[in-house]
Amino acid sequence: MIRIEDVTFTYAGRKKPAIRNVNLDINRGEFILVVGASGSGKSTLLRLLNGLIPHFYEGEFRGRVLVDGVDTRETSVSKLSRKIGLVFQNPDNQIVTLHVKRELAFGLENIGMRREEIEKRIRGIIKEIHMERIEDKYTDELSGGEKQLLAIAATLAMEPDIIVLDEPTSELDTANAMRIAGILRKVHEKGKGVIVSEHRLDLFIPLADRIVVIDDGVIVADGPAKKIVKEVDFAKHRINEPLAIRIYREVTRRGISIEEVPLGVKDIIEFLRKVRGN
């Protein structure tokens, strides 16, 4: 659905490109986890997907990005936003209205949707995300986690095919991060594409179909989650090693060979029980 063809982008005023010769094919319904150190180009990569680069950010853009066959340079961010949603890191700086329901309606108002249709969408999203508890609140009464939840809900209300999130949990605590991970899993199960860049790998790797590793502007690995976890040296790319990798490394170091790397907590527990049994 999205094809990134040999893209190199340098922000205006900088000498070094933020991303170089990036090639990526994204299909519908995939859950892709993008990992990389700070400054590695993750945010830049994500902004290619909905046209913010090159429309919103100035700089030197080479290569092209096709969304459903259409070159992003030839359409607008607004049009692309109906297919590809984007949620940002800071909960406050993406909430623009004073009331939760109005926030949910905001994007739909912008595209001129009829009131009855908006009402239907809002009802739907409140149910889907279990937001009943906050649906009548004013936005400044919400906690950081609730605001981020609202931002995701407001984006989903526009019913994009793919939702992209740029470090959505980095300013939240563990409980809220888990809640958001749970919502993204649900969204993915319903058939939507999810592309998320994150540092909290323990939480997100078990949800991902595919992991893309980026280092210094270049994609250094791209494949199924279990394969990447086995084969890629995360520490070398300055990425937080999830427990799964630490365990895998220790275990193989002692000569115990394992087929599959246990990813989630349950798998790890089961795996360690088996190893202990031996």
Added chain:
Amino acid sequence: MIEIERVSFKYSGSNEYALKDLSLSISRPSITAIVGRNGAGKSTLLRLLNGLIPHFYEGEFRGRVLVDGVDTREVDISDLSRKVGLVFQNPEHMFFSETVWDEVIFGPKALGRNDFEELGEKALRLTGLTDMKDYPPWSLSGGEMKRLSIACILSMETDYIALDEPTVGQDAVSRRELIEILRNLRNMGKGIIVVSHDLEWISDLRPDRIIVIRDGYVFADGGCDLLADVTILARAGLIPPMSAIIGRAIGVRGFGIDDILKEVLG
């Protein structure tokens, strides 16, 4: 020594007490981690340490806080800043100078120290920023900015340094660097107090003491093994670190994934 004696505090305009009859002493050298869920009172507790409460944040204050024997109600924030340094979560709330160097010497100069150059050099060295001396603060990476915010407080040569959620938004390398810096500071004799909700990072930090705050009072006070105590953490509304959950499930007493693996694998 910092002594918090039966402090209760209610922010003006709020109906609830943020701190309820809380007592705590912290001596040095040490690394003390203060954990608790959002709203438990951790940040409020930090603000007691250098006098922001009661001098800056208005409200009802009961009890007293002694810093090396001095009651914080009787001294100004700028005087208490000589003893207790507070590193805030967002470095961008601090930076206003043209260079890293100007930023780092601002604190000691404001305190009237003539040896501010020496203090500045030392602080930059301890945080690994000596090479970035002439750069503008905003050209630094996220991790470097975090280290600079610590350097700015370090140069004030306080006995105690308190940090509010230092790992939020930081990547793997920065988190490891922070642990090293804090350990060095403790070895230099300082009292380090860290407020964090990031129990995985605290596991790696291995503080000398962990204090669990719940609803404005001290719920638990112990060593690192508290992190493996899933029951206590759950009652305080905290999600235990993954290693603790795994350890409990397979019946291993270790804390931190390395201990667990050692027990399981031998």
Added chain:
Amino acid sequence: MIDPTRIFKAFQISKERTPYSSLHPMTKFLIFLSFLVIPLLRDDIISQLSIFLLQVPIMICSKTGKRIGDSLKGSSLFLIMIIVLNYIFIRDLLYSIAMGLRLTNLLVASAILMAATNPMEIGDILSMIRVPYYITFSFVIALRFVPVLARDVENIVAAQRSRGMKIATGGLLKRARSLIPLLIPMIIISIRRSQQLSEALEVRAFGSGKRSFYYSYRWSYSDIIFILYTIICWIVIVRGYPFP
């Protein structure tokens, strides 16, 4: 100096349900406009007093009596000044008092709207009277971010004071310079917020074409009552009924 908490409170939405609060925003706007214009049509004491008395039921219905009383007390010095100035130039005591009362009436009308109306409704009123959306939206966004920026200011001052910063006393220039550690972070953070905000607006298709409006209000019997009341007020004052 600046008290962020008080700025906070000034923008807090009152959540009380009163007969006035559930009115259609257009009704509230009509009442407001009426009581801005009516006092200007008459300049005698009896009319102004009557106008004041006619606003009392509205104050009661919106439960704003106490708050308005407090702010009138606060502006009493100003009102007395107006009366005195008028007297000095016109030498007619009754007229001067009438001018003071007229100003009071205007303040009361504004205060009722501000104190008992939700800021979102004010934004909606602007849309209803066909103010261009980008203006209404700026108003709403400003309201949305005032508490956020107030908190930023609080955090910045706390951070800098923890570094030993003190506001310098003495000459204006010296004091201004000592505020730089507060102003620069404030500016930078505000710019960053607005940058991120514009990105967020882009990805929600803002400005892409004709907008629809989700929020709708319902007319009710209360609206009819209040509008009739306002019309009666017009008749009583303008036609001087029952005072010839």
